[in-house]
């Protein structure tokens with residue numbers, strides 16, 4: 179009887195121990211996965227890395243490559259292969275030689291040569307399927323590392339490429355704005371398609387917010403050194419200033435409703451938010467560091483009407499307007515959508 183009880187107790191102990199060990203193991207695995215997860219790059223980070231690598235292989239800048247795709251694919255880079263786009267950026271120079279035997283040795287005689295300046299002629303020269311990416315093209319070219327061939331790749335100018343591809347006037351304007359907006363990091367971080375009415379706006383969809391001020395003093399950036407705090411942080415909008423900025427009018431960039439007037443906005447200073455409903459889209463423009471406000475919460479405003487004046491309230495280095503813009507809740511570079519006419 180005693181022995182049986184003892185055996186029973188021992189078995190119970192053994193089960194308890196196993197349960198504890200399993201618990202600890204599960205816990206360790208859980209912590210490990212959480213920890214490792216931080217080092218697994220996100221989809222956007224992977225895409226950005228691929229753009230950089232593909233551009234390096236093609237010899238262009240990654241900004242050029244991203245901009246080219248952003249315009250072609252209307253901001254939707256999700257299913258785009260950067261290495262395929264990179265083929266468009268290269269032209270190929272080749273020479274073919276033939277060995278000619280002579281009595282005193284022999285020599286390599288040039289048989290033919292030329293420049294292939296578009297992707298389809300490069301694919302067909304190598305006998306590759308159309309749609310082969312730059313990895314495949316470079317791999318194919320390795321087979322020609324023989325004395326009878328010379329093959330060299332060089333990058334095209336973006337300007338030449340857009341002519342070759344027949345970019346429309348609208349697309350070229352879009353591309354120019356992207357190349358000067360400095361927001362490519364941000365764009366890659368949040369690839370979303372902009373609606374048609376934005377894409378088709380020739381001169382920027384929204385109105386310029388400061389009719390008398392035309393100097394962009396700071397652009398939208400995912401991270402920049404803050405002029406006052408000295409630390410690196412995102413700049414979520416665009417700063418506009420100019421001569422006699424203090425008291426200069428600020429206008430609504432589109433028809434909308436004033437959803438907030440904040441007279442005590444901390445580092446934002448006096449600021450106004452206006453909501454613009456366009457179809458199912460919600461755009462919110464926010465005007466910061468104002469000196470005066472000329473609208474009230476709930477008030478409807480029309481495009482280009484004065485809503486306040488430029489000031490230096492909150493934290494800043496001098497009177498300027500800081501304009502922020504969100505599209506369905508996503509911060510977006512205002513310079514992509516407003517053009518100083």
Ligand SMILES: [Zn+2]
Nearest residue numbers: 415416417500
């Ligand atoms: Zn600012």
